[in-house]
Amino acid sequence: MIDLPHIQELIQPNESKIVFLVVDGLGGLPSTTTGLSELESANIPNLDNLAKISATGLTTPVSPWVTPGSGPGHLALFGYNPLKYTIGRGILEALGIGIEIGDRQVAIRGNLCTVDPNGIVTDRRAARIPSKQSGPLIKLLDKIDVPNITTSVLPVRDHRFVLLLQGDHLGENVTSNDPESEGLALVKSIALDMDSEKTAVAANIFIEQAGRVLSNSQSANMVLLRGFSKLPTLPSMSNVFKLNAAAIAAYPMYRGIAKLAGMKVLPTGESFSHEVDTLESHFDNHDFFFIHYKPADAAGEDGDFEEKIKALEDLDKLIPRIMDLNADVLVVAGDHSTPSIMGSHSWHSVPLTIHSKLTIGDGVPSFSEKSLSQGSIGRIDATDVMGLSLANAGKLRKFGP
Amino acid sequence: MIDLPHIQELIQPNESKIVFLVVDGLGGLPSTTTGLSELESANIPNLDNLAKISATGLTTPVSPWVTPGSGPGHLALFGYNPLKYTIGRGILEALGIGIEIGDRQVAIRGNLCTVDPNGIVTDRRAARIPSKQSGPLIKLLDKIDVPNITTSVLPVRDHRFVLLLQGDHLGENVTSNDPESEGLALVKSIALDMDSEKTAVAANIFIEQAGRVLSNSQSANMVLLRGFSKLPTLPSMSNVFKLNAAAIAAYPMYRGIAKLAGMKVLPTGESFSHEVDTLESHFDNHDFFFIHYKPADAAGEDGDFEEKIKALEDLDKLIPRIMDLNADVLVVAGDHSTPSIMGSHSWHSVPLTIHSKLTIGDGVPSFSEKSLSQGSIGRIDATDVMGLSLANAGKLRKFGP
Structure with missing residues (x-):
């Protein structure tokens, strides 16, 4: 109207x-x-x-x-x-946990998941690992450093979290690394426009680091990111x-x-x-x-x-x-x-x-x-x-x- | 449809x-x-x-x-x-009193009103002066001459009248002189596009003349013009x-x-x-x-x-x-x-x-x-x-x- x-x-x-x-x-x-x-x-x-x-x-x-x-x-x-x-999925997830979001931030919805040694996704939701178990893993993710970007990772519930990227010139048009089906390998997140390339690079660095910091965890050893989005006007x-x-x-x-x-x-x-x-x-x-x-x-x-x-x-x-x-x-x-x-x-x-x-x-x-x-x-x-x-x-x- | x-x-x-x-x-x-x-x-x-x-x-x-x-x-x-x-307000008012309108005409809805010596609007409807009293005033308005334009003023009812401007190249996008609130000064009618400049000039001349011919009237000594419009196709x-x-x-x-x-x-x-x-x-x-x-x-x-x-x-x-x-x-x-x-x-x-x-x-x-x-x-x-x-x-x- x-x-x-x-x-x-x-x-x-x-x-x-x-x-x-x-x-x-x-x-x-x-x-x-x-x-x-x-x-x-x-x-x-x-x-x-x-x-x-x-x-x-x-x-x-x-x-x-x-x-x-x-x-x-x-x-x-x-x-x-x-x-x-429209309101992006990442933004809505962030709003759902009461986060204040600024103009320079991209919000991303994350899942903890499991992959096998060959990088094949075996459980896209890590058996819906309960918050009690996922909490410490999300704290590890929150410590990840990505050059020139401020990252923070906040728990939602069970296997779900929000990743916030903050920095200049971060576009939101980035694809998910989720193959959307178990038994398939992770895909690389890519930028769909030039303005989003910095976001895609940051996401892929984060994903790689996440694999490293979670490598010792049995319950969840990887993350799936989707719903890259900025605050709509x-x-x-x-x-x-x-x-x-x-x-x-x-x-x-x-x-x-x-x-x-x-x-x-x-x-x-x-x-x-x-x-x-x-x-x-x-x-x-x-x-x-x-x-x-x-x-x-x-x-x-x-x-x-x-x-x-x-x-x-x-x-x-x-x-x-x-x-x-x-x-x-x-x-x-x-x-x-x-x-x-x-x-x-x-x-x-x-x-x-x-x-x-x-x-x-x-x-x-x-x-x-x-x-x-x-x-x-x-x-x-x-x-x-x-x-x-x-x-x-x-x-x-x-x-x- | x-x-x-x-x-x-x-x-x-x-x-x-x-x-x-x-x-x-x-x-x-x-x-x-x-x-x-x-x-x-x-x-x-x-x-x-x-x-x-x-x-x-x-x-x-x-x-x-x-x-x-x-x-x-x-x-x-x-x-x-x-x-x-859409049909403009001036045109509809003119249709309402049964006037035939041509392509070269702009129809304008007018109100008789009162202003104080400083040009401040004191009554936007001149106390809804009845037709019997407004008739002679509207006849005075009808005698106003505007160079290169044919004007006519026709009574509607009480304080309301229709002003018709006829001439070449008269656009309809002209603002009202009505401040829309009593206690404020009249505003100048202005053209919103180049094609309407001739209309705005004519309107302002008419308004000035109206002030002159009505200056001896107690009941209404000014006019408010709005709804400048041409016949829609x-x-x-x-x-x-x-x-x-x-x-x-x-x-x-x-x-x-x-x-x-x-x-x-x-x-x-x-x-x-x-x-x-x-x-x-x-x-x-x-x-x-x-x-x-x-x-x-x-x-x-x-x-x-x-x-x-x-x-x-x-x-x-x-x-x-x-x-x-x-x-x-x-x-x-x-x-x-x-x-x-x-x-x-x-x-x-x-x-x-x-x-x-x-x-x-x-x-x-x-x-x-x-x-x-x-x-x-x-x-x-x-x-x-x-x-x-x-x-x-x-x-x-x-x-x-």
């Missing part, structure tokens, strides 16, 4: 407040035993009531058949064309929409994405109830609040149907505190669906409610995939949710005479 | 007739007391019956969150991409769709838009029943009739819920006369919603019915926002309504082998 040439000239700032709740992995699919989805199974009276009094619909995150990652899922909701504005949604936007998220990755989108990240605690505390205490200071709820996605990803139901019920209990703030616009959306029966993100459309004085109370009976699909908004692109929120907040003027 | 590269090669002209009724500001929102929208509150048995036997849905005028003006709202229904084909829908298209509209602005779109404007009277007379008497001579109903929008803009109900009921009474013509295709659409509770145009999707031998009688219970949303067309872009009308009229052949 930021692509739309007219959005900026339509913006008319005002005092009204938007609370934009993103329930990660909100949508689901029916259980094969009950025929009911997680939302249909959960006892969520507050969300059900919200559905009744809101304009409701479903969002298409990227396209009807694209399963989005967290990056495009959120960027689309914030109004960015997710096919145009996104237009700031605070500027484009003339909002004083704040983000409240317990998980670092979502704070990172929000910061890239130009929001002010508010410090908060580790649970959603801490997030709601933060929303309440900062409510007077901003006109847009992105607040993120993670547990629904986490349970869905674990394939735990009952746990996802519980996550939705836990969310429901806190909805009254959010509604009591009487924001001019309250949006409940999801970045993508995460059906428990799939144990992963999916392409399915995602429940949406928008509540304001100017929404038709659609009167749908409950907050569920099927029920919300009958509402007045219908199926819209996720990139249109921001515009609809702004329209309901009175922050958009008429287009054309 | 005129953007669609294939539309022209798909056109197969035939004898069938399309009546395309545009109910201005058709959609609404529920009353806060009854919870029912204007359409839900109105007694409209003929429209309800039409809904039952038609294919039904909702249209998105420009995007799910854009509130369209009359220009983009109508152009979209006629198949034009409203972001690509739109592809003719009569040519593109191979239609012999006619327009019937009591209000000049809609006649003007129809003419820009390449329709033949039929003379008609001042009320919708006169329009239906015109439709009946010309029914044999054309294969496409745009017929425009204004009162629903006017009542909505006035924020008069009851009056909008009455406007819809008045329309309903004339539906049988239109249906008795047995057009092959009868479309009832709206250019945008105008909810009475907002007192303005809005972004909400707009009711649509299409009736032909080839439409599914959706059997929805009534002609209302909620009811029509459940029909077989679903939500479509307004730019697709023309194509759907042509398809139902048998005027589009198969695409591809």
